[in-house]
Amino acid sequence: MKEALTSLIEKALQLLVADGTLSEGADVKPQLDHTKDPIHGDLATNLAMVLAKRAGMPPRVLAEKIIAALPENTLVEKTEIAGPGFINFFISQASNTQAVSDILHAGAKYGCSDVGQGRKVQVEFVSANPTGPLHVGHGRGAAIGDALCRLLKATGWAVHAEFYYNDAGQQISNLARSVQARASGVSPDDARWPDDGYRGEYIADLANAYLAKESVHAADRDVTASGDVDDLDSIQDFAIAWLRREQDADLQAFAVRFDEYFLESSLYESGAVEQTVAKLNANGRTYEQDGALWLRSTEFGDDKDRVMRKREGGYTYFVPDVAYHLSKWQRGYKRVINEQGADHHSTITRVRAGLQGLEEGIPEGWPEYVLHQMVTVMRDGAEVKLSKRAGSYVTLHDLIDWVGRDATRFFLSARSATSQLTFDIDLALSQSNENPVYYIQYAHARICSVHRKALAANPSWQAADGIPHLSALVEPEALIVALMLGRFPEVVSGAAQRLEPHDIANYLRELAANFHSFYNAYKMLDENIDVSLARLALADATRQVIANGLDLLGVSAPESM
């Protein structure tokens, strides 16, 4: 509808240019907004004010000419010029309710588009190292990252979801030594406990599993514990697989899937790391100093150069990171989105600098980043900082245990990523009107229930195929719902374009409120059958859009609660 009106306006502008009213100039794309107040109509444009200077006449006069130049159409019922020169469009009832039949025809596809045109995009998210259970921050990354994947798929992109993890290096070594200590009977408060060791309860579980020679399968690998306490390599292998398995279980419980798990070690095995270093050397991007090898990252906007190879030998973490991102480029992803915690923000410049120094043709802003800010968990008015299992942090598993998957996913993705998030356990737990996720799901369940009962009472309606006469929808509350349903495709494409899943959550909250409002005012069944059928169609379309929207967030749409 918005697109249709936009093209009408564009035609009007062409006419005005043709007859000389408007001088030639840079193409102005009409900006059409949904109005906040129905008194201003359904859609409004500021075009006359923007173009007033170019036309050499007052905005309101130009507005009249624009309206006069609009082609004949059935879309617009009435126009008004308001305030300093806004043009307000009142959409005809038939156009308003068009969305209802569109939705009933399109079903689960409603809201989808092809703006991505099947292009490839790779989305990396979570990428937790296997040194402990996933924490709430990983949960936020999982909820947002997965919602981004769903949004991009819905808008026509070919999405590849990837999880990158470091299976070597200092932190992993700390993990292995912690498990080894525990398996040898040392407790975390003992002086012999390794420096920087991990202290969560899971270390004990891991040590016991290792001693019991258990086998685990995770990330396409099978590992069996040798039980040998002196074999640190064996412990490390087992610990990684064991923790990966636990993380996978959490992600599965969270309904988050990945197409690929990428191991840092594979970059060493394939020689990609060495090749990356060699090429940076050959390109003159590096130098030796103090026994270390440095990258001239300041050439690409970094505030200081960075060490690539340590004095003691071994590469710093960002070297394989650069090699990893080069592999994304070489795999043909012209678009890559990395979703990660804001605490890793400093790597962005480094990775991009490495890539710029490595290969021609990689755009400066590649890859894109979505950074989410910290999450604090509140319960009974106090911050929850600890969990038994992980020791120093609240785990994703804890959250799912406490409030369930739907509420966890909704709350973690319903706020803009750039804002810090307070996760209120008590709110998420409450099954009442103060809880947005239950409120939205309730609307869905309510519609399903109404529909069931209406059909049970009037079996003949079941057979009625096709869309009823929507002209029977005349109540203002109904038209507000219908208009809002018609906005859903824009909301989806906008959220996908801006990489902001929380737009969907906000939209659903408002849609559910509008529906409840309509339902309480009129109910579904009327003495007039046509009216009843039309209202049921509106309800069903609303149900479909809620289901589609919740699916984009990975939240279920229950038929009853």
Added chain:
RNA sequence: GCGCCCGUAGCUCAGCUGGAUAGAGUACCUGACUACGAAUCAGGGGGUCGCACGUUCGAAUCGUGCCGGGCGCACCA
């Protein structure tokens, strides 16, 4: 000190590329269920959009400078 993010109603937050009287929810007050879900709805009070300049027809939105909070500033990842 430097970089990034945030500052909007008592509280939790929307406000998209600048647009009309700054919006939701919650909390508080007043109302609404004898067929379809009251887990709901209707109405009311509540704001110096952190502060100050600037840009322009017009700023919560853009720019600069302050103030306050978070995160990051390793030859850890």
